Amino acid sequence: MSDLIEALAKLTDEGGLIYGERLQERRFPGAEPLALVRPKTTEEVSAILKLCNERGQAVVPMGGMTGLVEGTMSNNREIVISLERMNQIEEIDVQSRTMTVQSGVPLQTVQEEAEKERMMFPLDLGARGSATVGGNLSTNAGGNRDIRYGMMRDQVLGIEAVLADGTIISSLNKIIKNNTGYDIKQLFIGAEGTLGIVTRMVLRLRAIPASQDMAFVAVNEFTDVTNFLNHIDTALGGSLSAFEVMWKDYYKLVTTPPAEGQPPVPHDYNYYILVEALGGEPSADAERFINALGQCLEDGIIADAVIAQSQGERDAMWAIRDDVGQVGQNAPVFTFDVSVSLDQMESYVEDLRTDLAQKWDDNTCMIFGHLGDGNLHIIVGVGDYSPETKKAVEESVYQGLVPRGGSVSAEHGIGLQKRDYLSWSRSADEIAIMQLVKKALDPNQILNPGKIFA
Amino acid sequence: MSDLIEALAKLTDEGGLIYGERLQERRFPGAEPLALVRPKTTEEVSAILKLCNERGQAVVPMGGMTGLVEGTMSNNREIVISLERMNQIEEIDVQSRTMTVQSGVPLQTVQEEAEKERMMFPLDLGARGSATVGGNLSTNAGGNRDIRYGMMRDQVLGIEAVLADGTIISSLNKIIKNNTGYDIKQLFIGAEGTLGIVTRMVLRLRAIPASQDMAFVAVNEFTDVTNFLNHIDTALGGSLSAFEVMWKDYYKLVTTPPAEGQPPVPHDYNYYILVEALGGEPSADAERFINALGQCLEDGIIADAVIAQSQGERDAMWAIRDDVGQVGQNAPVFTFDVSVSLDQMESYVEDLRTDLAQKWDDNTCMIFGHLGDGNLHIIVGVGDYSPETKKAVEESVYQGLVPRGGSVSAEHGIGLQKRDYLSWSRSADEIAIMQLVKKALDPNQILNPGKIFA
Numbered sequence: 001m002s003d004l005i006e007a008l009a010k011l012t013d014e015g016g017l018i019y020g021e022r023l024q025e026r027r028f029p030g031a032e033p034l035a036l037v038r039p040k041t042t043e044e045v046s047a048i049l050k051l052c053n054e055r056g057q058a059v060v061p062m063g064g065m066t067g068l069v070e071g072t073m074s075n076n077r078e079i080v081i082s083l084e085r086m087n088q089i090e091e092i093d094v095q096s097r098t099m100t101v102q103s104g105v106p107l108q109t110v111q112e113e114a115e116k117e118r119m120m121f122p123l124d125l126g127a128r129g130s131a132t133v134g135g136n137l138s139t140n141a142g143g144n145r146d147i148r149y150g151m152m153r154d155q156v157l158g159i160e161a162v163l164a165d166g167t168i169i170s171s172l173n174k175i176i177k178n179n180t181g182y183d184i185k186q187l188f189i190g191a192e193g194t195l196g197i198v199t200r201m202v203l204r205l206r207a208i209p210a211s212q213d214m215a216f217v218a219v220n221e222f223t224d225v226t227n228f229l230n231h232i233d234t235a236l237g238g239s240l241s242a243f244e245v246m247w248k249d250y251y252k253l254v255t256t257p258p259a260e261g262q263p264p265v266p267h268d269y270n271y272y273i274l275v276e277a278l279g280g281e282p283s284a285d286a287e288r289f290i291n292a293l294g295q296c297l298e299d300g301i302i303a304d305a306v307i308a309q310s311q312g313e314r315d316a317m318w319a320i321r322d323d324v325g326q327v328g329q330n331a332p333v334f335t336f337d338v339s340v341s342l343d344q345m346e347s348y349v350e351d352l353r354t355d356l357a358q359k360w361d362d363n364t365c366m367i368f369g370h371l372g373d374g375n376l377h378i379i380v381g382v383g384d385y386s387p388e389t390k391k392a393v394e395e396s397v398y399q400g401l402v403p404r405g406g407s408v409s410a411e412h413g414i415g416l417q418k419r420d421y422l423s424w425s426r427s428a429d430e431i432a433i434m435q436l437v438k439k440a441l442d443p444n445q446i447l448n449p450g451k452i453f454a
Numbered sequence: 455m456s457d458l459i460e461a462l463a464k465l466t467d468e469g470g471l472i473y474g475e476r477l478q479e480r481r482f483p484g485a486e487p488l489a490l491v492r493p494k495t496t497e498e499v500s501a502i503l504k505l506c507n508e509r510g511q512a513v514v515p516m517g518g519m520t521g522l523v524e525g526t527m528s529n530n531r532e533i534v535i536s537l538e539r540m541n542q543i544e545e546i547d548v549q550s551r552t553m554t555v556q557s558g559v560p561l562q563t564v565q566e567e568a569e570k571e572r573m574m575f576p577l578d579l580g581a582r583g584s585a586t587v588g589g590n591l592s593t594n595a596g597g598n599r600d601i602r603y604g605m606m607r608d609q610v611l612g613i614e615a616v617l618a619d620g621t622i623i624s625s626l627n628k629i630i631k632n633n634t635g636y637d638i639k640q641l642f643i644g645a646e647g648t649l650g651i652v653t654r655m656v657l658r659l660r661a662i663p664a665s666q667d668m669a670f671v672a673v674n675e676f677t678d679v680t681n682f683l684n685h686i687d688t689a690l691g692g693s694l695s696a697f698e699v700m701w702k703d704y705y706k707l708v709t710t711p712p713a714e715g716q717p718p719v720p721h722d723y724n725y726y727i728l729v730e731a732l733g734g735e736p737s738a739d740a741e742r743f744i745n746a747l748g749q750c751l752e753d754g755i756i757a758d759a760v761i762a763q764s765q766g767e768r769d770a771m772w773a774i775r776d777d778v779g780q781v782g783q784n785a786p787v788f789t790f791d792v793s794v795s796l797d798q799m800e801s802y803v804e805d806l807r808t809d810l811a812q813k814w815d816d817n818t819c820m821i822f823g824h825l826g827d828g829n830l831h832i833i834v835g836v837g838d839y840s841p842e843t844k845k846a847v848e849e850s851v852y853q854g855l856v857p858r859g860g861s862v863s864a865e866h867g868i869g870l871q872k873r874d875y876l877s878w879s880r881s882a883d884e885i886a887i888m889q890l891v892k893k894a895l896d897p898n899q900i901l902n903p904g905k906i907f908a
Contacts, residue, residue: 095680096795096828140633148692151631154608169883174795175828177605177864179594179644180872180879181906182888186640190633207687226549233661237733238602238692279691284742288735341550341628374550374629410631418634425634429623433895434636440894441887452635 004057005035008079011047012039015085029065030073033080036062040085042160042168042199048081049197049446050166058449061193063135064106066127068337069415071139071192071451078449083134086199092117097205098157098174103134103198110203119205122149126322137198140190142411144321147372148241148278149206151411152189158202159185163195164442174202187437192413193448195441209241209278213289214314217296218269218304222346225271228301229342229372232275235292239285242276243372244321247349250366250379254323261320264306273371274321321368330364330381334393339374340406349376351400356380359396375410398424414452422453458511459489462533465501466493469539483519484527487534490516494539496614496622496653502535503651503900504620512903515647517589518560520581522791523869525593525646525905532903537588540653546571551659552611552628557588557652564657573659576603580776591652594644596865598775601826602695602732603660605865606643612656613639617649618896628656641891646867647902649895663695663732667743668768671750672723672758676800679725682755683796683826686729689746693739696730698775699825701803704833707820708777715774718760727825728775775822784818784835788847793828794860802854803830809850810834829864852878868906876907 001009005019018026019035026036039045052059058078065072074080087104094117101110108128114121123136125143135141137159141152149155158173171185188198219225225245233240246254251272255263265272275293279285289307296302308314327333340348349367356363360382369376380393398408398421408414408421423431431453438445438453455463459473472480473489480490493499506513512532519526528534541558548571555564562582568575577590579597589595591613595606603609612627625639642652673679679699687694700708705726709717719726729747733739743761750756762768781787794802803821810817814836823830834847852862852875862868862875877885885907892899892907 093795093797094684095677095797097684098795140637142631142633146631150608153637154604163887167883167886169887170881171884172859173861174859175793175861175864177596177600177793177824177827177829178861178879179596179863179865179867180861180876181868181885182649182891183594183607183640183644184884184887186637187891190637195636207684209691210688211691223549230548230551230661234664235734237663237665237735237739238695241692280689281691281742281745284738284745285691288738291735291738339629339631341547341552343547343549370631373631375631405626405628407627407629407632407634409633410629411633413633414635422635425632427624429621430625430638431635432621433617433623433638436894437636437641437891440890 004055007051008035008037008048011051012037012044016040016044028074028080029070031076033060033074033076033078035079037079037081038085039081039083042162045081045162045197045199046166046168049162049164052079052446053165053444056444057446059446060448061138061197063132063138064127064130066131067135067139067415068412069409069417071413071415073416081197083132083199089113090200093174094119096174099203099205100172100200101133101203102200103137104132107131107133107136114205115208118208120208121155121203122206123152123155133201133203134198137189137201138191138193139413142370142373142375144244144370145241146370147243155204156185156189156201157204159188159198160200161188161196161198164444164447169196172200172202176204190413192415192451194438194451195447209280211279211282211285212314213277213279213286214308214317215275215289215293216264216306216317217273217275217293217302218265218271219273219302220270222271224301225273225371226342228273228296231296231301232292235295236277236288239277239279240275241278242274244274245369245371246272246321247367249364250368253326253329253366254320259323259326261316261323264317265304269303274317327366327379332385333379333381334390336378336380336397337410337412338376338378338397338401338406338408339410340376340401340404341374344404344406345374348400348404348406352397355396359392373410394421401425416451419453458509461505462489462491462502465505466491466498470494470498481519482528482534483524485530487514487528487530487532489533491533491535492539493535493537496616499535499616499651499653500620500622503616503618506533506900507619507898510898511900513900514902515592515651517586517592518581518584520585521589521593521869522866523863523871525867525869527870535651537586537653543567544654547628548573550628553657553659554626554654555587555657556654557591558586561585561587561590568659569662572662574662575609575657576660577606577609587655587657588652591643591655592645592647593867596824596827596829598698598824599695600824601697609658610639610643610655611658613642613652614654615642615650615652618898618901623650626654626656630658644867646869646905648892648905649901663734665733665736665739666768667731667733667740668762668771669729669747670718670760670771671727671729671747671756672719672725673727673756674724676725678755679727679825680796682727682750685750685755686746689749690731690742693731693733695732696728697826698728699823700726700775701821703818704820704822707780707783708774713777713780715770715777718771719758723757728771781820781833786839787833787835788844790832790834790851791864791866792830792832792851792855792860792862793864794830794855794858795828798858798860799828799830802858802860805854806851813846813850827864848875855879870905873907
């Protein structure tokens with residue numbers, strides 16, 4: 001038993017330290033680490049970090065392992081810390097509309113517990129069953145309903161975090177307005193575990209919707225997509241909750257066998273939009289939704305629209321949008337998560353397609369995204385998955401973002417995977433100030449070293 | 455002409471530097487400073503800060519001077535920097551729903567320019583005509599519609615800021631989702647000019663509402679206030695835009711002569727609530743609003759309700775809420791801006807009233823606030839305005855916040871005025887991490903020294 005393991009063993013209970021052969025029972029995104037620690041309390045997290053900080057021991061925080069950018073990749077000189085045993089919901093305060101939870105709670109559990117109290121936790125994403133709120137916070141997770149409710153940053157009122165040196169910052173604020181000095185929690189949200197380990201948080205809950213209206217809409221011109229967004233957002237008066245756009249190729253792919261989805265509108269158009277509104281009064285909301293779409297049809301803003309008539313049809317519409325697995329038909333593929341402002345989006349996509357076509361004759365390029373947020377998911381297949389090809393495709397996808405002020409990561413983060421491209425979206429001065437903050441909070445660079453920047 | 459003035463003069467044009475006798479033409483919240491600099495470009499701001507940083511010269515950033523916490527108080531050893539000549543709206547991008555502006559633009563100008571493009575900038579507060587967006591950003595301003603649209607933090611997509619050493623951080627991001635490293639802009643929002651000077655910003659615009667529905671509602675029990683909030687928020691399905699509560703005393707004050715406001719509901723109840731919804735379809739929205747209130751009356755959640763029938767009545771309702779000047783009837787008074795979570799609010803107010811009554815027989819205590827955000831404005835009169843009395847009243851108002859996790863500043867900030875009470879809302883470790891950040895970004899402590907913390 002190494003000296004480090006021995007010291008760690010003193011800081012936690014029997015189930016709190018996994019090392020040696022027992023590590024093989026676990027899955028790690030990188031090489032097997034020196035040890036996996038599973039603290040049960042904030043104080044244990046503090047003691048573990050203090051020890052590691054004194055020894056200059058690198059620590060990789062691990063959440064539900066559903067991230068997509070190698071943000072929890074470990075190596076055999078690092079220890080991994082998982083808050084999987086800090087998975088308690090500590091309080092649901094219906095009056096203040098808050099939930100206080102430990103970081104290891106899965107997102108879906110938070111959603112379900114909120115619903116039991118007739119409230120809603122609006123953050124939602126496909127990995128909800130495994131992803132933890134700690135991971136959601138560390139990556140500032142997005143999802144389908146950001147256009148209405150915002151990203152994880154907008155759901156967090158307070159946090160408790162442990163700094164690299166073991167200092168516990170307890171800021172479990174339950175109030176929406178609190179302008180007393182710097183809003184420290186903002187530092188930790190989206191920092192991918194490089195500035196501290198968030199152990200607990202106060203989440204903001206929202207009113208639970210009583211109605212859900214959905215439609216599939218088709219348009220031919222990109223400018224009509226943004227026109228339609230502005231019109232429908234105004235007409236729905238605050239209830240618009242999703243505006244998911246699919247480019248023609250992707251829509252065809254997910255509504256043609258072997259995909260199970262049936263096309264709600266025919267394959268005749270260039271852009272397909274899933275629109276969702278969450279409201280409070282089912283019959284009046286349905287009427288408003290129908291009227292708003294009818295007006296857009298009449299005004300020629302949209303070319304076609306089909307409104308879901310039942311919960312089954314609504315679920316089927318979301319299933320079409322979410323059937324990302326179909327891109328496997330074009331395997332091997334590379335998947336991207338970028339954003340670009342709406343005024344630049346059409347030209348960005350055009351340039352990307354031109355560039356791909358020039359470089360690879362038989363490429364596939366599937367595009368869909370949370371368009372209301374400027375967020376596109378792009379899946380490119382060029383028939384090869386070599387590191388050289390990967391790099392060439394990445395450059396092809398990212399290069400058009402640079403002159404357009406776009407982002408190489410909309411909602412997935414940087415991790416290791418996009419580290420080389422951080423400077424494509426951030427200036428040297430921006431990166432310098434990030435590193436200044438990193439150095440101030442984690443001078444020995446023990447927290448998730450190498451993630452975001454080298 | 456001092457050496458400093460001479461050096462500053464080289465960095466700006468003739469109108470850019472005011473010193474000596476000409477300073478008397480201007481108003482300063484504190485003592486007359488050494489000079490007032492009024493740069494016209496970000497590069498000038500950079501050169502000025504670089505110079506000051508090298509000389510250890512303190513710099514106080516000044517916005518529209520509508521702050522309430524002595525955040526721009528200057529002394530005769532400091533220079534004041536005002537961005538009043540950086541007051542251009544640089545771009546309105548209707549497709550991306552963004553406005554790029556310089557920091558010296560008044561809030562009202564932003565609102566009006568957005569409206570001309572059939573968009574809305576939702577931040578709103580009484581000082582809109584003078585307050586600049588730079589000041590709004592630096593204090594993370596709140597206001598009446600935060601419950602729907604959030605504070606200034608939620609309206610800012612990107613910023614350009616100048617650090618103490620003159621480094622220009624340009625991060626004029628126009629996209630909602632951008633998870634590429636730390637979200638640096640969050641540091642500067644609400645930092646009260648102590649970490650950098652924000653020169654430009656990208657603001658997020660929203661869909662312009664087509665309908666406005668308002669009512670005055672009365673209830674007798676505090677628990678019904680929060681019950682009603684949950685019910686109406688759910689029933690209005692996303693369109694609730696204000697939930698302003700007045701305690702009985704304040705309501706009486708602003709609806710009894712000499713106040714001009716007529717009471718929409720009689721003076722028989724304990725709590726009065728101004729409810730507003732902004733929607734997209736006037737007739738359907740009005741019906742929904744009426745139905746939602748009718749249901750709450752029927753269910754006994756609320757005791758009385760009067761719905762505004764015209765724009766005149768809606769304006770009159772807001773005028774009642776905003777007639778804060780009536781508290782002058784009890785002058786001298788001390789005004790406070792605190793927040794406390796809803797589950798703690800009733801007991802907080804009760805304890806405060808008890809404490810005030812024990813200390814001052816003839817006190818007045820008027821309370822109203824943006825209750826949906828946990829934000830209360832409290833105006834206390836005890837017949838005396840001496841520094842000793844001020845301190846005693848402050849302690850009376852703030853002491854109940856400490857055990858309840860409340861905040862001594864909801865939306866006004868800390869400045870100099872609340873500096874002594876920062877530790878009543880923030881732990882020593884939280885303040886230490888704030889100071890760590892301050893030291894990292896402004897090692898020579900030249901930016902707004904003494905504000906927030908000594």
